Amino acid sequence: AQTIHQWPVAEIKAVGSPLSLGCTIKGKSSPNLYWYWQATGGTLQQLFYSITVGQVESVVQLNLSASRPKDDQFILSTEKLLLSHSGFYLCAWRRTDNQDTQYFGPGTRLLVL
Amino acid sequence: GDSVTQTEGLVTLTEGLPVMLNCTYQTIYSNPFLFWYVQHLNESPRLLLKSFTDNKRTEHQGFHATLHKSSSSFHLQKSSAQLSDSALYYCALRNTGNYKYVFGAGTRLKVIA
Known part of the structure; x- marks a missing residue:
């Protein structure tokens, strides 16, 4: 099971401090991986996606960056946090067979003061 | 670009009444995937329903939805609301061959006794 x-x-x-959030998936090789951000009371905004190691595509610009250093790992980071970065960050993986289902991780709650 | 519209921010229902949450979408592509995700309080979103086929009803856990390409709609319905249905519901779209997901603003469903 994945x-x-x-x-x-x-x-x-604190505002201006660096940030690194991590996501790992076990039990699935070469997954499609996604980062989402959810502001408090807001919608889900897709930030990045990656279909293979070393390759990351940006969907929106929020002064964040992402990397995929390993097949099962996806990292979200920034060198300088803004107040607007507060929220709930979700990592998800997608089945690439006909099921086309995204599975979300438990998330990371971030508060920037 | 693609967009998903959920007109109701909050829907409050008495237990036992029918549920209908609206979802319409805009895309220039002819074969979108449409999804409904549900997010309970302090949890991550999980897939509730999905569809790719025009005019075909899809059902899961008492909920159902039909993709109507003629009206660009994918409304979520349930015949009888339960207290446990209280949650945030997101409609989402992905186009074939595309890794990007677009989510609607979400509709909070509150079921009261």
Whole structure:
């Protein structure tokens, strides 16, 4: 069975500080991976997607970057946090067979002060 | 670009009444995938329904929806609301061959006794 983990569970960070959020998926080789951001009370906004190691595509510009250093790992980061970065960050993987289903991780709650 | 519209921000229903959450979409492509995701409080979103086929009803866990390409709609319905249905519901779109997902603003369903 596939499992998806995100770390940390929650963070409180200062404006201007760096950030690194991680996501790993076990039990699935070469998954399509996604990062989403959900502002409090807001919709889900897709940030990045990656279909293979070392390749990341940006969907929206929010002063964030992403990398996929390993087949099962997806990292979201920034060198300088903004207040607007607060929210809920979700990693997801997608089955690439006919099921076309996304599975979301447990998420990371970020509060920027 | 693609867009998904959910007109109701909050729907409050008495238990036992029927549920209908609206979803319409805009895309220039002729073969979109449409999805409904449900997110309970303090949880991650999970897939509820999906469809690719025009005019075919899809059902899961008591909910159903039919993709109507003629009206660009994918409304979510249930015959009888339960207290446990209280959650945030997102309609989403993805075009064939595309890795990008577009989510609607979400509709919060509150079922009261």
